[in-house]
């Protein structure tokens with residue numbers, strides 16, 4: 001498989017990247033990032049890019065891809081509402097359209113998060129829910145709703161997350177509340193293998209898919 005990954009410098013994306021690099025089924029991982037990740041790997045092709053609304057300059061990265069794993073995102077507490085919509089909706093929709101143009105058969109995977117609902121009265125949940133619906137209609141996207149993702153906290157994640165991580169890890173036995181970061185990546189690869197499309201996947205099913213993929 002050739003994988004295109006967004007958000008590789010992040011908490012979720014970093015763990016998903018590691019799962020892809022470790023998986024024999026993955027031949028190449030292309031990452032579109034704002035800044036170099038500072039790591040090398042024979043499978044890794046890093047593309048530094050600044051405009052996440054337009055991808056014509058990096059169209060080559062979208063060609064011959066089996067799946068795009070869109071792990072780029074931000075907490076609503078870190079940006080204005082306008083910026084949140086741009087990052088959570090406009091960026092993935094632009095990437096999904098480019099993927100459809102350059103790799104029409106590829107799967108698009110979008111991380112939203114537990115609690116996402118288009119009908120919600122909570123701003124972030126509604127924005128992400130509407131984005132899920134649009135992406136499923138547009139490209140048959142698979143939408144991931146993880147609860148707590150246990151992974152190395154990035155430099156950008158809200159500080160409270162890093163502080164609470166030891167406590168949140170106690171949630172591990174609860175299948176609907178906890179997922180190991182690399183298991184999220186393995187689940188995305190398994191969903192690609194199983195050719196899942198137009199689906200919302202909640203936390204417990206993420207763990208089931210990761211279990212089917214194996215270590």
Ligand SMILES: NC(=O)c1ccc[n+]([C@@H]2O[C@H](COP(=O)([O-])OP(=O)(O)OC[C@H]3O[C@@H](n4cnc5c(N)ncnc54)[C@H](OP(=O)(O)O)[C@@H]3O)[C@@H](O)[C@H]2O)c1
Pocket residue numbers: 006007008009010011012013033034035052071072073074075087111112113114145146147148149150153154155156157158
């Ligand atoms: N962490 C969790 O437990 C969890 C659980 C459920 C859902 N989620 C969702 O998963 C997504 C990723 O979360 P995370 O925890 O991995 O966050 P994170 O650690 O802050 O990582 C965010 C990623 O998105 C990129 N990014 C953010 N704003 C950007 C922008 N304006 N332009 C380009 N790239 C940008 C960052 O790149 P830079 O390094 O260049 O800033 C980084 O790669 C979010 O939507 C989050 O709500 C996370």
